[in-house]
Amino acid sequence: MTVREPEAVMQAVAAAPDDAQPAGRRLEIDPPAFRANYLRRPFLIPHQIARHPLFSLPRLIELSKSLPPEYVEYNAGNIPISIDSRLTPQNGLSIEETIRRIEENRSWMVLKRVEQDPEYNKLLNECLDEVAPYAEALGPAHRIHSRAGAIFISSPGSVTPYHMDHETNFLLQIRGTKFLNVFDPTDRSLLSEQELEGYFCSTTLHRNLVFKDEFQQKATVFTLTPGLALHVPSTAPHWVKNGPDVSISFSVAYQTPASDRVIALYDANARLRRLGLRPTPPSRSRFRDSLKLGVSSVVTRVQKLLGGSGRKGQNPQRRNDHA
Numbered sequence: 001m002t003v004r005e006p007e008a009v010m011q012a013v014a015a016a017p018d019d020a021q022p023a024g025r026r027l028e029i030d031p032p033a034f035r036a037n038y039l040r041r042p043f044l045i046p047h048q049i050a051r052h053p054l055f056s057l058p059r060l061i062e063l064s065k066s067l068p069p070e071y072v073e074y075n076a077g078n079i080p081i082s083i084d085s086r087l088t089p090q091n092g093l094s095i096e097e098t099i100r101r102i103e104e105n106r107s108w109m110v111l112k113r114v115e116q117d118p119e120y121n122k123l124l125n126e127c128l129d130e131v132a133p134y135a136e137a138l139g140p141a142h143r144i145h146s147r148a149g150a151i152f153i154s155s156p157g158s159v160t161p162y163h164m165d166h167e168t169n170f171l172l173q174i175r176g177t178k179f180l181n182v183f184d185p186t187d188r189s190l191l192s193e194q195e196l197e198g199y200f201c202s203t204t205l206h207r208n209l210v211f212k213d214e215f216q217q218k219a220t221v222f223t224l225t226p227g228l229a230l231h232v233p234s235t236a237p238h239w240v241k242n243g244p245d246v247s248i249s250f251s252v253a254y255q256t257p258a259s260d261r262v263i264a265l266y267d268a269n270a271r272l273r274r275l276g277l278r279p280t281p282p283s284r285s286r287f288r289d290s291l292k293l294g295v296s297s298v299v300t301r302v303q304k305l306l307g308g309s310g311r312k313g314q315n316p317q318r319r320n321d322h323a
């Protein structure tokens, strides 16, 4: 297990202005660090929105009331690292009560797709407009789209179980401390091809993964404090433990043509595996990838013509489940 303490990054945070100032730079991206790590491994970036008024509890209660119910998810926060998301215990409280008494009610909550509120949409775009030039410098396949914001509100000591998300993500810590245990997205001893196929072709919300104690030695643990953001690459497994205070985090996430392609390939591989084949993982063979995507596109069109829903993957409610 590797532990990354953020002293050097925090020196930059200490010099950062608070948000009483007009919108300036939201993130302090270091270009060489971005180029060296983006999409490959997690890395820290200072940010300047920790004192933004959109993250006060009264404003978050207002936001929670304005979102459609399916975009507000909450449950008990004192749960194990490994749990089937269908079995997660509820906290028995209302949404407002959960936020208002978050310090004491041992709960975990996420407000999803907060860009439905214009003010949060503006802040999301201000952050991602700063990421986009660096990401898109990698080529047209890395153009960012499907921007989505989520806010996590959780009690002291809460746990977010071991899971992974398909979006590319930056998690900005706003309040309290969070310990993010992040794992290599390319390590197939942690996350098998079949698990990835199951995730991307499923229409259910079973986002959690099975955690084994021996995995922990492979974790890199990041201490997130207010003013720090962590880049979490797509499909990097992770679990989270809060520090001794209430935690609020802002997730800014998106997809790209490159990530769309990977999702389509896993969906195609899941179909092939159901036929009894052993498909080649994505990105190993350009020819096979192109063939699968071509066939998959035709099959999807035929299914739609026949009245089906086409490709199954990408349940919109599964987006943005970062801790």
Ligand SMILES: [Fe+2]
Binding pocket: 163, 164, 165, 238, 321, 322, 323
């Ligand atoms: Fe996550």
